[in-house]
Amino acid sequence: MWLGGHExxxxxxxxxxxxxxxxxxLFWQASQVAGxxxxxxxLLLPLLRRIALRQLAALEGTTTDVARVGGTKINARWWREQLTHDPRVDLPGITAPVLAITGDKDLQVDAADLEVIASLVPGAETRCVPGLTHLLRVDPGSPKLTSYSRLPRRPVDPGLLTEVARWLAQRLR
Structure with a gap:
């Protein structure tokens, strides 16, 4: 989104x-995964939330590129930038054609964000793909974090790839 709005x-x-x-x-993702x-x-979620909030506060208080949070070495700079970035600032600057796709089984991105994209980028085309997960695979089961270990063994949804390829071919002649 940043590149689209600035390049x-x-x-x-x-x-x-x-x-x-x-x-x-991040908080939306956590609420989806928790369920x-x-x-x-x-049953442990109240305790896990308190721990996660403490670790998030520690991360936000870092100033180095890499830090240990909860005993784990992480890219602190990337996380700080990710947590504070608001793509709604960049979206209105996009003047190129836009295709935004999210799956209705995505645990990391709310499909309702497609409406926000459409409202901020005139002419943006949005699609909510039934059964599509954040890993861009269609999963017939209910969305859950445990499927993340098996879904990458399957190919990216061919219908998604076809739709993106056709959309691009029509615009990049």
């Missing part, structure tokens, strides 16, 4: 792109 691409394809501040997107966890783990 001059011929077209922009947004696959599972959220349209809200990064920290808000898919096994019952025994869900």
């Amino acid at each position: 001059s691409p011929a077209a922009v394809v947004l696959l599972a792109g959220y349209a809200r501040p990064g920290k808000e997107a 898919t966890l096994p019952r025994a783990v869900r």
Whole structure:
């Protein structure tokens, strides 16, 4: 979204792109994932939330590129930038044709963000693909984090690839 709003691409394809501040997107993701966890783990959610909020605060307080948070070495700079970035600032600057696609089984991006994209980018085409997950694979089951380990073994949804290729071919003649 940033590149689309600050450079001059011929077209922009947004696959599972959220349209809200990064920290808000992270909290939305956590709420979606929480509902898919096994019952025994869900009982621990209040404790896990407190730990996660403490670690998030520690991360936001870092100033280095890399930091240890909760004992794990992470790219702190990337996370700080991700948490504070708001793509809604960049979207109105996009003048190229836009295709935004999100799946209705995406646990990381709210399909309702497609409406925000459409409202901020005149002429943007949006699609909510039934059964499509954040990993760009169609999953017949209910969306859950545990499917992330098996879905990458399957190819990206061929219908999605065809739709993007056709859309681009029509615009990049």
